[in-house]
Amino acid sequence: MSRDAEDLGGQAVPAQKTLAPIPGGEGNGEGVEESSRQPMSMNLIDPFRPGNEWKLRDGSRRFLELRCHGEGHEWQRRQARGGPARPTMSFEGERKKGAKMKYRSLGKSGIEASVVGLGAWAIGGWMWGGADKAESVRAIHAAIDAGVNLIDTAPVYGFGLSEEVVGKAIRDRRDKVVLATKCGLVWHEERGEFFFASDEKHPTDQGETKVYRRLAPDTIRREVEWSLKRLGTDRIDLLQTHWQDSTTPIADTMHTLMELKKEGKIRAIGCSNATREQMEEYRAAGQLDVDQELFSMLDRKHERENLPYCAKHKIAFFAYSPLAQGLLTGKIGPDRTFQDGDQRREKPRFSAENRLKIQRLLDLFRPIAAGHGISVGQLAVAWTVSQRGCTHALVGARTARQAIENAKAGAVELTTEDLQVMGKAIEDHAAGIP
Ligand SMILES: NC(=O)c1ccc[n+]([C@@H]2O[C@H](COP(=O)([O-])OP(=O)(O)OC[C@H]3O[C@@H](n4cnc5c(N)ncnc54)[C@H](OP(=O)(O)O)[C@@H]3O)[C@@H](O)[C@H]2O)c1
Secondary structure (H helix, E strand, O other): OOOOHHHHOOEOOOOOOOOOOOHHHOOOOOOOOHHHEOOOOOOOOOOOOOOOEEEEEOOOOOEEEEEEOHHHHHHHHHHHOOOOOOOOOOEEEEEOOOOOOOEEEOOOOOOEEEOEEEEOOHHHOOOEOOOOHHHHHHHHHHHHHOOOOEEEOOOOOOOOHHHHHHHHHHOOOHHHOEEEEEEOEEOOOOOOEEEEEEOOOOOOOOOOEEEEEOOOHHHHHHHHHHHHHHHOOOOEOEEEEOOOOOOOOHHHHHHHHHHHHHOOOEOOEEEEOOOHHHHHHHHHHOOOOEEEEEOEOOEOHHHOOHHHHHHHOOOEEEEEOOOOOOHHHOOOOOOOOOOOOEHHHOOHHHOHHHHHHHHHHHHHHHHHHHHHOOOHHHHHHHHHOOOOOOOEEEEEOOOHHHHHHHHHHHHOOOOHHHHHHHHHHHHHHOOOOO
16 A cells, blocks of 8 residues: 555554654654655655655564645644644545454354444435445445445335345355344334334435334234345344334334244344333343444443343444544544434534534544554444443444444454543543534
8 A cells, every 4th residue: 555654655643652743844753664764855844745655663673654644634734724723634544454354243143243333324315415336335235345245225215225125235145144133113114103204215206204203013924034035045143233222122123022032033033212111121031132323432321230130141232423424533523524313514513613623632542543454443343342332333434445444343352441541532522522
């Protein structure tokens, strides 16, 4: 990927110390391989120009490759024009010798899934301002090629579209995939618990769609048949109840799921958006292998109950939205705008003020990320799957490039010290971020 700093005629950036622009192009050189400390030529003025590449060793002699992205460049320019006081850089890096994706069990099911899974919500387009089908297929293929075997989708993502795209993408590689989908959010019937109305459905449909939570046996069976068809397969590796339905006893739901397992239509059972008490009820009626919940550096409420509960009972915990829908990549700068229909347009978390707060938090992590030769987004994912009880992270990707970057986080080993430093920064700075 990258050329040596010597080849570029540039000066390597000290990986563990300085990640702000180097005045006059002078780094302090600490931790940088002697041979890579060359007088800077092309990079004197603009060391972080997008596309610039660096190759250096950090203090522990790990070999790093860093590539600068546009966002950092933009931040620098803004600063020059009197913009935000603290510019940030965005790096994408990788170790010279690629480590391997880690795999962990899905509860007691006997299924092993990559710690980084591909989340296919955005691929359905709905609530994400649309999606490019061909690029989505490329993203799925790239993820699989990079060692991801876990793909998480749901009928409601694009009202069938995400499952269809996933099905198309894995047609000739079904055996390489642990296919996870969901049930219980329905729009074909108005029974159960009303959840929300959407005026955006499949791109070709018009009008308002009412979505209900319903986990009754007949509904689950019908949904499974439709999912199998859309996914183009004869088995779902993991079926998860998407949101809990107060109108159906969990014992009835679980009974049906266990039957489906006996029939070979599904291989493992999970729940999502569930409480510890609800998990108890699932476990009383069968074998619960997975709990899927919102969890990231910015969303830590499950540290108190679900995570310890899952660890105790050997239930895999899937963290969803581990990048806080892109914010934790550090690539959502102040100028990023979102398409019509993209949920992030209206969310307070994506306000300009909040983006700055998050960039400041991420700045604290940049030395650690650089020390591992990874981006802050990869670090955020690696942090997520390093938390006690959190076995897997479902990371959404809309492009092959994103999918590859995210997959690489599944090979990262953070040290106890990294986790302590990050834990302190999160305690001190993340609490005030909505
Ligand atoms: N069970 C549930 O109720 C539930 C709820 C939510 C999510 N989930 C699952 O969890 C998965 C992941 O959650 P999520 O999609 O909400 O959020 P996420 O994984 O935190 O963020 C995904 C978004 O971040 C951006 N992104 C991802 N990788 C990137 C990279 N390397 N560089 C730059 N930007 C990158 C992309 O958006 P842009 O490129 O547009 O910026 C992408 O769509 C979902 O797909 C779904 O499978 C489940």
